[in-house]
Amino acid sequence: MPNEKTTQALAALDSARADTEASLLEWLRIPSVSAQPAHAPDCRAAAEWLSRELVALGFQARLRDTPGHPVVIATHPGPGGDVPHVLIYGHYDVQPPEPLELWKSPPFAPVVTDGPRGPRIVARGAVDDKGQVMTWLAALRAWNTAAGAPPVRVTVLVEGEEEVGSPNLDAVLEAEKATLAADVALISDTNMWDPQTPALTISLRGMVYVQIDLKLGDRDLHSGLFGGSAGNVLNLLTRILGDLKDADGRIQIPGFYDGVAEPGAEQRAAWEALGFDEAAFLGAQGLSVPGGEKGRSAPERLWARPTADVNGVWGGYMGEGSKTVIACEGHAKLSCRLVPGQDPEKIVEGIRAFVKARLPADARFELQVFGTAPAVSVPLDSPWLKAAEVVLQEEFGKPAVRAGGGGSIPVASSLKGILGLDSLLMGFGLDDDQVHSPNEKFELSCLHAGARSHVRLLGKLAK
Amino acid sequence: MPNEKTTQALAALDSARADTEASLLEWLRIPSVSAQPAHAPDCRAAAEWLSRELVALGFQARLRDTPGHPVVIATHPGPGGDVPHVLIYGHYDVQPPEPLELWKSPPFAPVVTDGPRGPRIVARGAVDDKGQVMTWLAALRAWNTAAGAPPVRVTVLVEGEEEVGSPNLDAVLEAEKATLAADVALISDTNMWDPQTPALTISLRGMVYVQIDLKLGDRDLHSGLFGGSAGNVLNLLTRILGDLKDADGRIQIPGFYDGVAEPGAEQRAAWEALGFDEAAFLGAQGLSVPGGEKGRSAPERLWARPTADVNGVWGGYMGEGSKTVIACEGHAKLSCRLVPGQDPEKIVEGIRAFVKARLPADARFELQVFGTAPAVSVPLDSPWLKAAEVVLQEEFGKPAVRAGGGGSIPVASSLKGILGLDSLLMGFGLDDDQVHSPNEKFELSCLHAGARSHVRLLGKLAK
Numbered sequence: 001m002p003n004e005k006t007t008q009a010l011a012a013l014d015s016a017r018a019d020t021e022a023s024l025l026e027w028l029r030i031p032s033v034s035a036q037p038a039h040a041p042d043c044r045a046a047a048e049w050l051s052r053e054l055v056a057l058g059f060q061a062r063l064r065d066t067p068g069h070p071v072v073i074a075t076h077p078g079p080g081g082d083v084p085h086v087l088i089y090g091h092y093d094v095q096p097p098e099p100l101e102l103w104k105s106p107p108f109a110p111v112v113t114d115g116p117r118g119p120r121i122v123a124r125g126a127v128d129d130k131g132q133v134m135t136w137l138a139a140l141r142a143w144n145t146a147a148g149a150p151p152v153r154v155t156v157l158v159e160g161e162e163e164v165g166s167p168n169l170d171a172v173l174e175a176e177k178a179t180l181a182a183d184v185a186l187i188s189d190t191n192m193w194d195p196q197t198p199a200l201t202i203s204l205r206g207m208v209y210v211q212i213d214l215k216l217g218d219r220d221l222h223s224g225l226f227g228g229s230a231g232n233v234l235n236l237l238t239r240i241l242g243d244l245k246d247a248d249g250r251i252q253i254p255g256f257y258d259g260v261a262e263p264g265a266e267q268r269a270a271w272e273a274l275g276f277d278e279a280a281f282l283g284a285q286g287l288s289v290p291g292g293e294k295g296r297s298a299p300e301r302l303w304a305r306p307t308a309d310v311n312g313v314w315g316g317y318m319g320e321g322s323k324t325v326i327a328c329e330g331h332a333k334l335s336c337r338l339v340p341g342q343d344p345e346k347i348v349e350g351i352r353a354f355v356k357a358r359l360p361a362d363a364r365f366e367l368q369v370f371g372t373a374p375a376v377s378v379p380l381d382s383p384w385l386k387a388a389e390v391v392l393q394e395e396f397g398k399p400a401v402r403a404g405g406g407g408s409i410p411v412a413s414s415l416k417g418i419l420g421l422d423s424l425l426m427g428f429g430l431d432d433d434q435v436h437s438p439n440e441k442f443e444l445s446c447l448h449a450g451a452r453s454h455v456r457l458l459g460k461l462a463k
Numbered sequence: 464m465p466n467e468k469t470t471q472a473l474a475a476l477d478s479a480r481a482d483t484e485a486s487l488l489e490w491l492r493i494p495s496v497s498a499q500p501a502h503a504p505d506c507r508a509a510a511e512w513l514s515r516e517l518v519a520l521g522f523q524a525r526l527r528d529t530p531g532h533p534v535v536i537a538t539h540p541g542p543g544g545d546v547p548h549v550l551i552y553g554h555y556d557v558q559p560p561e562p563l564e565l566w567k568s569p570p571f572a573p574v575v576t577d578g579p580r581g582p583r584i585v586a587r588g589a590v591d592d593k594g595q596v597m598t599w600l601a602a603l604r605a606w607n608t609a610a611g612a613p614p615v616r617v618t619v620l621v622e623g624e625e626e627v628g629s630p631n632l633d634a635v636l637e638a639e640k641a642t643l644a645a646d647v648a649l650i651s652d653t654n655m656w657d658p659q660t661p662a663l664t665i666s667l668r669g670m671v672y673v674q675i676d677l678k679l680g681d682r683d684l685h686s687g688l689f690g691g692s693a694g695n696v697l698n699l700l701t702r703i704l705g706d707l708k709d710a711d712g713r714i715q716i717p718g719f720y721d722g723v724a725e726p727g728a729e730q731r732a733a734w735e736a737l738g739f740d741e742a743a744f745l746g747a748q749g750l751s752v753p754g755g756e757k758g759r760s761a762p763e764r765l766w767a768r769p770t771a772d773v774n775g776v777w778g779g780y781m782g783e784g785s786k787t788v789i790a791c792e793g794h795a796k797l798s799c800r801l802v803p804g805q806d807p808e809k810i811v812e813g814i815r816a817f818v819k820a821r822l823p824a825d826a827r828f829e830l831q832v833f834g835t836a837p838a839v840s841v842p843l844d845s846p847w848l849k850a851a852e853v854v855l856q857e858e859f860g861k862p863a864v865r866a867g868g869g870g871s872i873p874v875a876s877s878l879k880g881i882l883g884l885d886s887l888l889m890g891f892g893l894d895d896d897q898v899h900s901p902n903e904k905f906e907l908s909c910l911h912a913g914a915r916s917h918v919r920l921l922g923k924l925a926k
Contacts, residue, residue: 165785205687209785218749222899223772224668224870227800228755228764229741230748234773235707238795242705244698278692285693286681286791289823292691301691309686310697311788316775317796322628322672322833324798324870325774328749332701333780335787337690360752370785407687407787436685 002394005147006459013142013455017448020138021112021121023053024447027092027130028110028123034069034093034164043069043160046092046130050158053137057144059156064176066168069093069160073179078153084461085153087182087421089411090133090189091162094125095436102438112444117195120441128435131442132188132427133158135450142455151462155182159411165371166411173418184384185415186457188450190427193401195443198392198453200385200400201425203303206338206375207408208347209311211368212237212355217328230326231360234315237330240358244308244334249293251308251336253350259341263304271299274401303404307337337408344372373410376423384424384461391456392426395449400426426453465857468610469922476605476918480911483601484575484584486516487910490555490593491573491586497532497556497627506532506623509555509593513621516600520607522619527639529631532556532623536642539603541616547924548616550645550884552874553596553652554625557588558899565901575907580658583904591898594905595651595890596621598913605918614925618645622874628834629874636881647847648878649920651913653890656864658906661855661916663848663863664888666766669801669838670871671810672774674831675700675818680791693789694823697778700793703821707771707797712756714771714799716813722804726767734762737864766867770800800871807835836873839886847887847924854919855889858912863889889916 002010013020032046033039044063047070051061054074061074072092078085097107105111110123121131136156143150157180159169173180193199216233245251263271278298282288292301315330317323336347352367359365378385380402392400405425415421428450434440465473476483495509496502507526510533514524517537524537535555541548560570568574573586584594599619606613620643622632636643656662679696708714726734741761745751755764778793780786799810815830822828841848843865855863868888878884891913897903 207687207787209787216750221748222870223770223774223798224670224800224868225894226748226765227770227772227869228768229753229761230745230750231752231754232772234776235704235754235771238701238704238773238776239708240705241698241701242703245702282693285684285689286825287679287693288825289694290692291694291698298692302689305691307686307690308698309690309695309789310701310779311686311786312779312781312790313697313701313793314777314781316773318775318777318794322796322798323774324670324672326772327775330776331781333785335686335785337687362749362751405687406690407685431688 002456002459005151006456008146009142009455009459010452012145013138013451016138016141020134020447020451021444024121024131024134025110027134028121028125029108031108032093032125032160033096034161035096040069043093047072047160050092054156057140058149064172066172068168071160071172072156072158073176074156075179076150076154079149079151083152084184085155085182086461087155087157087180087185088136089185089187089415090136090158091129091160092133092158093160093163094130095128095163097124097438099438104439115441115443117443117445119444121444122439122441124440126440127429127433127442128440129162129189131447132429132450135188135428135447135454138451139454139458143458151458155180162411169411170414170418173414177419180419182421185421185423187409187412187423187425188427189409190405190425191429191431192446193403195430196396197398198396198400199403200388200392201405201427202378202380202402204376204405204409204412204425205303205407206342206344206373206413207335207410208338208344208372209333209335209370210348210351211370212332212334213329213366213368215329215364216362220328221326223324223326226326231362232326233330233363234327236363237313237315237332240355241310241313241332243358249291251306253308253347253354255346255350256306259343260306260339261341263300270402271297274299299404302406304339306339306342309335311335337406338375340375340377342375344374348372371410373408373413376409376412376416378422378425382422384422387460388424388426388457391453391460395453395456465919465922468614469919471609472605472918472922473915475608476601476914479601479604483597483910483914484907487584487594487597488573490597491584491588492571494571495556495588495623496559497624498559503532506556510535510623513555517619520603521612527635529635531631534623534635535619535621536639537619538642539613539617542612542614546615547647548618548645549924550618550620550643550648551599552648552650552878553599553621554592554623555596555621556623556626557591557593558626560587560901562901567902578904578906580906580908582907584907585902585904587903589903590892590896590905591903592625592652594910595892595913598651598891598910598917601914602917602921606921614921618643625874632874633877633881636877640882643882645884648884648886650872650875650886650888651890652872653868653888654892654894655909656866658893659859660861661859661863662866663851663855664868664890665841665843665865667839667868667872667875667888668766668870669805669807669836669876670798670873671801671807671835672798672833673811673814674833675795675797676792676829676831677794678792678827679825683791684789686787686789689789694825695789696793696826697790699826700776700778700795703818704773704776704795706821712754714769716771716810716817718809718813719769722806723769723802724804726763733865734760737762762867765869767802769802769805772798774798800869801838803838803840805838807837811835834873836871836876839872839875839879841885841888845885847885850923851887851889851920854916854923858916858919
C-alpha cells in the first residue's frame with residue numbers, strides 16, 4: 001500500500017495531466033537530432049530546457065560540455081536522512097526523422113491524435129526518449145508539489161548522444177564518478193509487455209558491431225577476360241558471410257559460445273509460461289519461418305542467445321541492367337547481439353580470425369569496430385526489482401512480466417562498469433510505437449501510467 | 464605470296480596512312496554513346512558518317528532504323544564472278560566515358576600521344592570498336608584505289624547497340640536474312656596475343672547474366688528486438704551465393720556441367736605450348752592466387768571452362784557507421800561464362816532451382832535475366848581460318864596464336880544461329896588498351912598492321 005505522501009503525489013500528478021502533456025509537446029518541438037550537425041544548437045536547447053525544468057524543482061543542474069553534445073547533470077539532496085540515492089538516466093537527443101515524406105504529421109510539430117487505444121502523441125522522440133524521460137519529470141514535479149522534494153536522493157543524468165552511440169559518455173562517467181555515485185540507476189527505455197501489462201526487463205543483450213572491408217586486386221576487371229583466373233572478391237565475401245552459421249543456425253565464429261550458459265529448468269519454465277506467440281510476432285512482419293538456432297524457444301532465442309546478423313552488404317555493380325565486372329572490393333556490416341558470459345573484445349577477435357582463415361593470400365582485409373558492449377543482467381533478488389514489482393502490481397492490478405530484452409542499452413553496461421551501478425529497467429513504450437521509424441508515437445495512457453508508476457516507485461524506495 | 468593486286472592494294476594502303484589516321488580521328492569525335500539517350504543523335508551521325516564513307520567506295524549503303532539506334536547495312540558486288548561473299552561486322556557505338564575525371568585527354572577529343580611502343584590514339588572508341596572497324600574501312604579503300612573494287616563480294620553490317628547488349632539486332636538479322644546472306648562473317652573485336660604476335664580467336668565463351676532479388680518480411684526490423692527470431696535476408700542471400708562453388712572451385716548449380724566436354728590431349732598440349740604466364744597475368748592486376756577450378760591450367764580455365772561470378776551484391780545499411788537493422792530485401796547480379804555444350808536457357812533454370820532450393824517458405828524470389836548467349840566455336844579445319852593464318856604469317860613473320868577468347872561476343876552466336884554464318888575472329892587490340900575504362904587507346908602500329916592484314920585477307924580469299 002502506498003503511504004500518504006505517495007497518495008498525495010499521485011493526486012498531484014493526476015491533476016497535472018494536461019500540464020504534463022503540454023510540457024512534453026513543448027520539449028518535442030525542439031529538433032534535437034544528434035546525428036545531424038546542423039541541429040547541434042537544438043540539442044543544446046533541448047538540454048537547457050530540461051535543466052530549467054529541474055532547477056524549478058529545486059535541483060542543482062548544469063550542462064556538462066563534451067566534444068559533442070552536452071550532458072545534463074542535476075542533483076537533489078531529497079528529504080535528508082538515510083534514504084536511497086537513485087540515478088535517473090535518459091537522453092534528450094532523437095533519431096533523424098527521415099524519410100520525411102512518410103510522416104503523416106511533421107516530426108517536430110507534435111500532434112495528439114486518436115488511435116485504437118485512445119489518444120497518442122505523434123512526433124520524433126515522442127517515446128524515444130523524451131516521452132519516457134517525461135514520465136520521470138512529471139513524477140518529480142508531483143513529489144515537489146506534494147512534499148516539496150523527492151522522497152529519495154536523486155541524480156538526473158540525461159545525455160544528448162545516445163542515438164549516435166554515446167561516444168563521449170564513458171569519459172563523462174569516469175570524470176564525474178563522485179557526482180554520479182548512487183545506489184541504483186533507473187532507466188526508462190524499454191517496453192511494456194502489452195498495452196495493459198507492464199514489464200521489467202531483467203536482461204539486455206550486448207553488442208558487437210563491425211564492418212568487414214575486403215580488397216582483391218588493384219582494379220575492377222572484365223569478367224570475360226579474367227573470369228576463371230582472377231579471384232572475385234564478391235564470391236569470397238559472400239562465401240565468408242554464408243559460412244557464419246551452420247544448417248542448425250549455430251554461429252561458427254571461433255569461441256563464440258564460450259561462457260554462454262544454458263538456461264536452467266526454472267528459466268525455461270518461466271519463458272514457457274509467457275505464452276509468447278512467435279507466429280503472431282513474425283506474422284505481423286510478413287514472416288513465418290523462425291530464424292536463430294533450431295530447437296530453442298522464441299524467448300530464449302530473442303533474449304538469451306547470441307546472434308550474428310548481416311546488417312548491410314555491398315560491392316560491384318549495383319545499377320540498372322548488366323555490367324560484366326569482377327569487382328576489386330566488397331564490404332559488409334555485421335553485428336552480434338551478446339549474452340552474459342561473452343566478452344565483446346574476444347568476439348571481435350573471433351570475427352577477425354573467422355574472416356582471416358577464409359582469405360586467399362592476395363586478399364586485403366580490414367575490420368572496423370563501430371561499437372562493443374557486454375550483456376547486462378539484472379540480479380533477480382535485487383531489492384530494487386522487488387520494489388518495482390510491487391508498485392507495478394499496484395498500478396496495473398497484475399504482475400509485471402519479467403521480460404528479457406533483445407536489444408542493447410550500452411549505457412547500462414557503462415553505468416555498471418564505470419560507476420558500479422545496477423540498472424532497473426522499467427519502461428512504458430509499446431512494440432508498435434515505431435521507434436526509429438516515421439510516425440513515432442507514445443500513448444497518453446502509457447505516459448500517465450508510467451508517471452504514476454514512477455511516483456509510486458520513488459515513494460516505495462524511500463521506505 | 465600475295466598476288467600483284469594485293470601488293471598494289473598494300474602500297475595504296477601504306478600511302479594513305481595519314482588519311483587513315485585522320486579519318487579515324489574524325490569518326491572518334493562523334494560521341495556515339497549508345498547507353499545515354501542524350502547521345503542518340505550522335506549515334507545516328509556516327510552511322511551516317513560510315514555510310515557516306517562506304518558509298519564513296521561504290522557500296523550501296525543505308526541506315527536501317529530499329530526501335531533503338533540504326534544499323535548500317537552496305538553491300539558491294541565485288542569484281543563479279545565466282546568469288547566468296549564476306550560479311551564484315553562491327554559497331555559504331557561506344558561505352559560511356561565516365562568517370563570523366565580520370566581521362567588525361569577528353570574522351571571525344573582524340574589525341575595521338577607517344578607510348579612505350581610508339582604513337583597511339585587515345586579516345587573512347589579508339590579500339591572498341593571504331594579503330595577496329597577502321598582497319599576494315601582502310602583495307603576497302605585500298606582495294607578501291609588499287610582495283611576499283613574489293614576482290615570479293617562484301618556486306619558491311621555495323622550496328623549501334625553492341626555496348627548495350629544489341630537488343631534489336633536479332634530482329635534485324637531475321638528481317639534481313641536475304642540481304643545479309645554470305646559465306647563467312649569477319650569480326651575484328653578481339654586482341655592480338657602480344658604487340659608483335661597476332662592471334663586468331665577460335666572460341667568464345669557464352670554468357671548468362673541474371674539478377675537475384677530476394678525479399679523476406681514486409682519491412683526493415685530492429686536487430687535487437689527481432690534478432691534470433693526473424694529471418695535475415697542478407698544472411699540468406701550470402702549463404703546462397705557462398706554455396707555457388709565448392710572448395711575446389713566447382714560450380715554447384717544443378718546440371719551446370721552437362722554437355723561440357725573435357726579437352727583432348729592435343730588441345731591440352733597446344734595450351735601448354737603457349738607458355739601462358741598466369742603469375743604475370745594476375746600480378747599485373749595485383750593478384751596472385753588463381754581463381755577457378757583447381758587442377759586445370761590457366762588457358763583452360765579462361766577459355767574452355769565455365770564460370771560463375773558475382774558482379775554485384777547489395778542490401779541493408781551501406782552508409783557511414785552502424786545501423787542495427789535486419790533488412791527486408793537483398794540483391795545480387797550473377798553471370799556465368801559458358802562453353803560449348805551448355806544451353807543458356809538450362810543454365811538460367813539451373814540458377815533458379817539452385818536459389819529456390821535454399822529459400823525458406825516465407826522468402827520471395829525473382830530472377831531477372833539480362834542476357835543469354837551460347838558459346839561459339841570456330842571450326843579448326845575452316846578454309847577461312849587457314850587463309851587467315853597464311854596472311855598473318857605473311858604480315859607478321861610468325862604464326863598467329865590460336866587463342867581461346869574468355870569473353871563473349873553474342874553477335875557471333877546470333878550470326879550463326881540466324882544467318883548460319885561462322886565467324887572469323889581476327890582482331891588487333893591489345894590487352895592493355897583499357898577498353899571500357901578511361902584513357903582507352905589503340906596503337907597506330909596495330910591500326911596499320913590490322914588494315915594491312917585485312918588487305919591481304921581479302922586478296923587471299925578471292926583466290
